[in-house]
Amino acid sequence: MASLEPRSLTTAYDPSQVEHRIYQYWESGGFFEPTGDRNGKGPFSIVMPPPNVTGSLHIGHAWDNTLQDIIVRYKRLVGFDTLWVPGTDHAGIATQARVEKALREENGPSRHELGRDAFIEKVWAWKEQYGNTITNQVRALGASCDWSRQRFTMDEGLSTAVREVFVSLYEKGLMYRGNRIINWCPRCGTALSDIEVEHVEQDGQLYHIAYPLVGGTGEVVIATTRPETMFADVAVAVHPDDSRYQHLVGQEVRLPLTNRTIPLIADSYVEADFGTGCLKITPAHDPNDFEVGERHDLPKLQCIDADGRLNALTGSYQGLTREEARTKVAADLEAGGWLRQIETIHHAVGHCSRCDTVVEPFLSDQWFVRMQPLAEQALRALDNGEVRFIPERFEKVFVHWLTNVRDWCVSRQLWWGHRIPAWYCGDCGEITVSRDTPVECEHCQSHNIEQDEDVLDTWFSSALWPFSTMGWPIETEDFKRYYPTSALVTGYDILFFWVARMVFTGLEFTGRMPFADVVLHGLIRAADGRKMSKSLGNGVDPMEVIDRYGADSLRFMLATGSAPGSDQRFHWERVESSRNFLNKLWNAARFVLMNLPDDGVVQEIDRKQLQLTDRWILHRLAETVEETTRSLERYDFGEAGRALYDFTWDDFCDWYIEFSKLSLYGADEGAKAQTRAVLVYVLRQLLCLLHPLVPFITEEIWQAIPGTEGALITATWPGGLEQWKDAEAAKQISVVQEAVRSLRNLRQEMDLPPSRQITVVARTASAESTQLVSATRPYLMRFGNIAELDVSEQAEAPEYAVTVVVSGIELFVPLAGLVDIDAERQRLAQEVSRLTSEVDRAEKKLGNPKFVEKAPADVVDSERTKLADYQAKLAAVRERLRALEQPGP
Numbered sequence: 001m002a003s004l005e006p007r008s009l010t011t012a013y014d015p016s017q018v019e020h021r022i023y024q025y026w027e028s029g030g031f032f033e034p035t036g037d038r039n040g041k042g043p044f045s046i047v048m049p050p051p052n053v054t055g056s057l058h059i060g061h062a063w064d065n066t067l068q069d070i071i072v073r074y075k076r077l078v079g080f081d082t083l084w085v086p087g088t089d090h091a092g093i094a095t096q097a098r099v100e101k102a103l104r105e106e107n108g109p110s111r112h113e114l115g116r117d118a119f120i121e122k123v124w125a126w127k128e129q130y131g132n133t134i135t136n137q138v139r140a141l142g143a144s145c146d147w148s149r150q151r152f153t154m155d156e157g158l159s160t161a162v163r164e165v166f167v168s169l170y171e172k173g174l175m176y177r178g179n180r181i182i183n184w185c186p187r188c189g190t191a192l193s194d195i196e197v198e199h200v201e202q203d204g205q206l207y208h209i210a211y212p213l214v215g216g217t218g219e220v221v222i223a224t225t226r227p228e229t230m231f232a233d234v235a236v237a238v239h240p241d242d243s244r245y246q247h248l249v250g251q252e253v254r255l256p257l258t259n260r261t262i263p264l265i266a267d268s269y270v271e272a273d274f275g276t277g278c279l280k281i282t283p284a285h286d287p288n289d290f291e292v293g294e295r296h297d298l299p300k301l302q303c304i305d306a307d308g309r310l311n312a313l314t315g316s317y318q319g320l321t322r323e324e325a326r327t328k329v330a331a332d333l334e335a336g337g338w339l340r341q342i343e344t345i346h347h348a349v350g351h352c353s354r355c356d357t358v359v360e361p362f363l364s365d366q367w368f369v370r371m372q373p374l375a376e377q378a379l380r381a382l383d384n385g386e387v388r389f390i391p392e393r394f395e396k397v398f399v400h401w402l403t404n405v406r407d408w409c410v411s412r413q414l415w416w417g418h419r420i421p422a423w424y425c426g427d428c429g430e431i432t433v434s435r436d437t438p439v440e441c442e443h444c445q446s447h448n449i450e451q452d453e454d455v456l457d458t459w460f461s462s463a464l465w466p467f468s469t470m471g472w473p474i475e476t477e478d479f480k481r482y483y484p485t486s487a488l489v490t491g492y493d494i495l496f497f498w499v500a501r502m503v504f505t506g507l508e509f510t511g512r513m514p515f516a517d518v519v520l521h522g523l524i525r526a527a528d529g530r531k532m533s534k535s536l537g538n539g540v541d542p543m544e545v546i547d548r549y550g551a552d553s554l555r556f557m558l559a560t561g562s563a564p565g566s567d568q569r570f571h572w573e574r575v576e577s578s579r580n581f582l583n584k585l586w587n588a589a590r591f592v593l594m595n596l597p598d599d600g601v602v603q604e605i606d607r608k609q610l611q612l613t614d615r616w617i618l619h620r621l622a623e624t625v626e627e628t629t630r631s632l633e634r635y636d637f638g639e640a641g642r643a644l645y646d647f648t649w650d651d652f653c654d655w656y657i658e659f660s661k662l663s664l665y666g667a668d669e670g671a672k673a674q675t676r677a678v679l680v681y682v683l684r685q686l687l688c689l690l691h692p693l694v695p696f697i698t699e700e701i702w703q704a705i706p707g708t709e710g711a712l713i714t715a716t717w718p719g720g721l722e723q724w725k726d727a728e729a730a731k732q733i734s735v736v737q738e739a740v741r742s743l744r745n746l747r748q749e750m751d752l753p754p755s756r757q758i759t760v761v762a763r764t765a766s767a768e769s770t771q772l773v774s775a776t777r778p779y780l781m782r783f784g785n786i787a788e789l790d791v792s793e794q795a796e797a798p799e800y801a802v803t804v805v806v807s808g809i810e811l812f813v814p815l816a817g818l819v820d821i822d823a824e825r826q827r828l829a830q831e832v833s834r835l836t837s838e839v840d841r842a843e844k845k846l847g848n849p850k851f852v853e854k855a856p857a858d859v860v861d862s863e864r865t866k867l868a869d870y871q872a873k874l875a876a877v878r879e880r881l882r883a884l885e886q887p888g889p
Contacts, residue, residue: 097188151469221246388741489519557575621682648686763812
């Protein structure tokens with residue numbers, strides 16, 4: 001097992017000098033590999049959602065991998081036999097496009113000139129040269145996955161799994177070839193999955209076109225954004241119950257600009273109250289129209305070809321692009337008297353995510369998975385509670401999608417990918433689907449067979465990821481031990497595209513749900529709330545963040561901003577705040593180490609020798625362990641991070657370290673030894689708690705603590721700290737904290753410098769509260785900077801004193817001698833006047849109905865917040881003035 005050279009902590013924390021060195025130590029030491037069932041906890045496994053081999057780490061990847069790493073590191077510390085399988089996706093369209101672009105830039109041959117085999121060799125060479133970019137970036141983030149088990153969706157074993165699933169589905173009648181509507185990119189020349197289509201909001205036109213009735217007078221008016229598709233119209237549909245058109249059902253209308261007539265039909269798909277209530281039916285160019293056409297046995301005419309240009313069906317418009325044809329058709333409709341209106345609208349238009357071309361709904365011969373039987377199986381498993389969604393609300397969304405699922409188009413017109421294992425016979429025309437490459441047609445035994453040119457959708461192979469990465473269809477040791485996986489962490493935006501497909505393939509081919517928990521996070525948005533995109537130029541490169549602030553700062557920002565299933569916004573200020581938090585932890589650790597004895601030996605904690613502050617910090621540690629553990633168990637990373645932030649920054653650094661100086665710099669060697677013991681003990685426990693979120697800095701500090709053995713990554717998660725629970729100590733120190741904060745606020749309000757000592761008279765309500773003040777006197781006097789503290793149940797209020805109330809104890813601070821009473825009265829009177837004016841102004845503004853009703857909601861809310869703030873300040877200033885206007889409160 002690898003080890004690090006002992007190091008002392010530098011004056012300032014520099015992540016660039018720590019993170020790479022620490023990661024090499026972990027990876028070379030085999031710390032990421034499963035340990036076996038040494039602790040009896042059993043296995044805990046996760047598979048990494050495979051990023052595209054062409055890609056670079058983006059901020060969404062960073063968030064996703066950070067959350068996975070938090071879970072894995074936590075489970076490893078708890079004692080589970082953890083396995084996190086990393087890998088990459090071959091990204092069919094993106095990778096092929098990248099290599100084709102490289103060939104063009106080199107003025108080399110096109111892929112068609114190269115031929116399929118030579119081109120595929122080029123792609124593999126490109127993958128070997130550039131495919132490790134994103135995995136190296138995942139390493140820089142600190143991901144503790146087992147790189148010895150790294151997989152690629154086109155590895156030999158995974159390819160075997162893909163072919164087995166395809167053939168098995170075909171044999172079960174769940175895979176078929178059919179002529180159906182798919183998403184088509186005219187530029188890329190391939191079908192697209194839904195996730196490869198980006199819907200962009202843009203302005204457009206809605207054309208209202210009259211279709212004259214045949215054999216009489218009258219017309220029906222349809223509305224469409226795509227008049228160029230009207231050449232492929234085969235019907236006009238109305239709702240069966242629409243009284244405006246019931247008498248026309250069965251008649252025919254004449255299609256403008258053509259000599260064709262088409263029927264007017266009734267179908268419940270039409271919304272009677274939307275638009276004119278008449279819908280043009282174009283089955284070959286609209287997925288919903290396709291379903292209507294199937295129900296009514298309508299023909300499927302195509303007027304747009306695969307290159308996005310109009311074809312011979314359109315007559316004189318043949319050869320025009322879709323955009324050119326739209327302009328010309330609209331002009332000709334207007335000239336012919338058929339165009340009734342052009343309405344400007346704002347709508348979502350699908351674009352290819354790779355080349356930004358407008359996607360065409362296209363009728364094409366493709367391979368499809370029959371989804372209904374698979375979806376029904378998944379729904380039964382959900383009813384049986386075989387998977388849990390976090391947050392739970394996404395289960396309803398998931399069920400809705402499965403209930404309304406359509407058949408899945410899995411073929412792509414590419415060369416890079418898993419080639420479809422189907423061979424077509426040139427003699428009998430039949431299809432042979434086989435696990436092994438056949439030499440003859442299985443139907444007529446002809447040798448005149450050719451394999452399908454297409455490849456499978458990238459999502460087809462990634463749907464098998466949880467079990468194909470474990471060795472399936474072979475029942476390997478990993479498959480037997482680590483499948484089903486324990487959790488899946490991913491964004492809610494691919495709930496349907498990936499999560500659903502893993503669910504039904506896992507159930508169909510292994511008989512088990514592929515994961516127990518589905519943990520869904522949101523999207524990272526820009527600071528203004530908009531979605532990050534290349535076109536807006538508002539994206540954030542996580543590697544830039546790591547270079548500037550370190551991986552731990554990025555991780556802590558992402559973790560503390562997490563709420564299950566919710567989006568978060570990226571703010572550079574939050575990264576800086578995380579960096580400041582790490583610096584605070586670093587400086588606290590240096591303080592602890594600098595105050596250890598020269599030999600570094602620290603005594604064990606002796607419970608009998610503990611002081612009040614020691615008992616309090618150990619109590620808060622026990623509470624923080626419980627809260628952090630509870631939050632991580634329910635995947636609430638944000639709450640875990642906030643609990644650790646509060647304990648680290650407030651309790652440990654701001655309070656306990658200051659408390660500890662009383663002993664460390666005092667003469668009592670026994671108290672000093674116990675304080676050292678508590679400091680080291682709490683620091684070690686705190687490093688364990690923080691390690692899943694900020695692994696680099698915690699490992700570096702851990703290695704610097706004298707007497708610490710082994711790596712923090714394999715230490716033991718804190719637990720069993722109930723022995724340190726001490727409610728009485730917590731109560732007493734809370735009084736100290738409340739009193740000190742109140743006195744510091746008072747100093748600020750009275751413009752008294754922190755260094756100026758004050759006198760305090762405490763009037764207690766009972767013997768118990770008297771004892772409480774007496775027990776905490778050293779801390780009150782030290783941290784409240786109190787020169788004299790008198791405590792009594794019968795204490796009289798001094799003249800010209802201001803009062804603060806702490807847990808029922810009245811603390812009087814005489815102002816005589818501290819401030820010029822007359823000058824202070826004058827100043828406070830002026831402040832009362834100013835604040836009264838502000839309150840009056842705000843009340844008058846909010847009392848104006850026109851302002852409240854017409855102003856933006858955020859402006860009104862802001863004004864209400866100002867009013868509440870002014871009122872609170874006015875009350876406080878009046879109280880201060882009252883104390884100075886007469887002797888004694």
